[in-house]
Every structure is written in C-alpha cells, then in structure tokens.
Amino acid sequence: MIRIHDVFFSYSDFEDDPRWALQNVSLDIQENEFVAFLGPNGSGKSSLSRLLNGIELPQQGSIAVDELSTEDQASIPSIRRKVQMVFQNPENQQVGFTVGEDIAFGLSNFSWPRESMPSRIQWALQTAGLNVDVDRLVSQLSGGEKQKLALAAVLAIGPEYLILDEATSMLDPSARKQFVTSLAEARRLRPFSLIYVTHHMEEVMAADRWVLFSEGRVRAIGTPEELWRKPELLQSCGLELPYLNRLALMLEQDGVHTGDMDAANLDEWGRKLCKSS
Numbered sequence: 001m002i003r004i005h006d007v008f009f010s011y012s013d014f015e016d017d018p019r020w021a022l023q024n025v026s027l028d029i030q031e032n033e034f035v036a037f038l039g040p041n042g043s044g045k046s047s048l049s050r051l052l053n054g055i056e057l058p059q060q061g062s063i064a065v066d067e068l069s070t071e072d073q074a075s076i077p078s079i080r081r082k083v084q085m086v087f088q089n090p091e092n093q094q095v096g097f098t099v100g101e102d103i104a105f106g107l108s109n110f111s112w113p114r115e116s117m118p119s120r121i122q123w124a125l126q127t128a129g130l131n132v133d134v135d136r137l138v139s140q141l142s143g144g145e146k147q148k149l150a151l152a153a154v155l156a157i158g159p160e161y162l163i164l165d166e167a168t169s170m171l172d173p174s175a176r177k178q179f180v181t182s183l184a185e186a187r188r189l190r191p192f193s194l195i196y197v198t199h200h201m202e203e204v205m206a207a208d209r210w211v212l213f214s215e216g217r218v219r220a221i222g223t224p225e226e227l228w229r230k231p232e233l234l235q236s237c238g239l240e241l242p243y244l245n246r247l248a249l250m251l252e253q254d255g256v257h258t259g260d261m262d263a264a265n266l267d268e269w270g271r272k273l274c275k276s277s
C-alpha cells in the first residue's frame, strides 16, 4: 500500500511564503488498485505522482510505499523498483538506440537474467501494443510509438505500482483505447496497482476510484459511479463528462432509468441508453 499522510509540498524555497503545489493531501492506494488522478492543469496531479517514488520530497507530512518512507535515502532503490513511472514526454525516459536495447536497459538495471531477456522484451512489446522489430531505431518511432515503448519498458520490469502521467497524450483515439485494453490485460496476467493521471475521463471509467484535484487539494475521492453523476463537482475540477454520461444524465432528468454504467462495456451501455431514449 502507498500511504500519503497530510502532505504539503512546494517547489519554492521561501520558507515564509511557500506557494503550495499540494496542501493537506491524504490518501491510501491499495495493492492492485486502479486509481485515477483527475483535475485541471496545475492542480497538483503530477506533483503528487513525483512524490510517490521519491523524485521530490514533501515539506510536511509523509509518504510510505509498503512501509518504506520516501524520506529514507536507503529505501529509495527499493521504492524505485516498486514504483515505476511513465511521463507525458517519453523521450525523457528513453536511453537505448534500438527498441530492444531500450527495454533491456531497464531489465539490466534490475538484474533480470540475461537469457530470458529476449522473450521478456517480446512479451512487453506485445502487451504495450507496439508492433515493431527490436532492432528498430528509437529515433525513428512516432511520438505515440515512443509512448508505447515507454510503457513496454516499465511493464517489462514488472512494477508493483505503475504511475502513468498523461502517458497517452500522443496517442490517437483508437490507439488510446487499445492502450487502456492492453493495460487491463497486463494487470489481469500479473496484478499491480495503477495510478493513471489524465484529463480523459472515458479512459478511467473502469477505475476503482477517482481522486479529484483542484488547486493542490484533493476535492473528492470516490468510485466513478459515485462521482460522475455530480456535474457541478466535476465542472469545478475542470472536467467534462464524456458524451455517453451526459446523455445518461439528460435521460435521467427526463425520468428515464438508464441503469448503472457498465464501465467494462461502455459501447453496450451506450446502445442501452439509445434504446431507453
């Protein structure tokens, strides 16, 4: 479990006048849980993500990953092994010349047995939905393909907690859907906690919980089913409901029963909504 307790964090050094990027944040992330961080630009989602594997440290409060404090320098290698991140800009994370070398680099860092690396690399590429040869030059990949490579590289390592910070920003809508499906499949094969930072609510309808951020504070925590029917709250957190959910709310206002959202099968739910109308 990741335990975030009463965290205050500021990028500024001015002790008398800190501009808090995060204030008063408390949250537990359970093993194998799928948690979505949602909120407008500058609301603190990325800052909290960076605190979770000790890239930054809180000025007040504490963060512990499976009881290991991020403030204990000796625990940082173990925390980094457990908590892997994929950022919005994949180029910051890519170190190999070829696709195969890039994934192998992370595996070597974590002492993966050399003889089983090729099959692991193939598995990771397939799971991340990146259909390219291992000898392909990283510099020749498109932005979306680089994002998939970044995902493949962290999946290969086998994280216990995976943080994706707007990691689908360069993907087209169908690749984005495929990415979400690939992740669900990877978690089915080998469960891990997923912390998914996004502005796209439709990508996280299947999350166990949403955490809504606004101005560095956690405004609400709940299941998607509990929170998506609160348009004023979502709007105040800079979020726009997906079309299907807006349609469902309009139908409900007209007295039509739309049933519970089926996050695992949104298309089917959409068909039911259309029939209800």
Ligand SMILES: Nc1ncnc2c1ncn2[C@@H]1O[C@H](COP(=O)(O)OP(=O)(O)OP(=O)(O)O)[C@@H](O)[C@H]1O
Pocket (backbone or CB within 6 Å): 011, 012, 020, 021, 039, 040, 041, 042, 043, 044, 045, 046, 047, 048
């Ligand atoms: N490197 C930095 N130095 C100084 N201030 C920063 C830095 N990074 C972020 N901030 C500030 O911290 C606050 C929280 O930013 P953060 O990046 O965590 O928000 P976010 O919710 O992830 O936004 P976005 O959706 O745009 O990525 C903002 O006020 C931002 O200006």
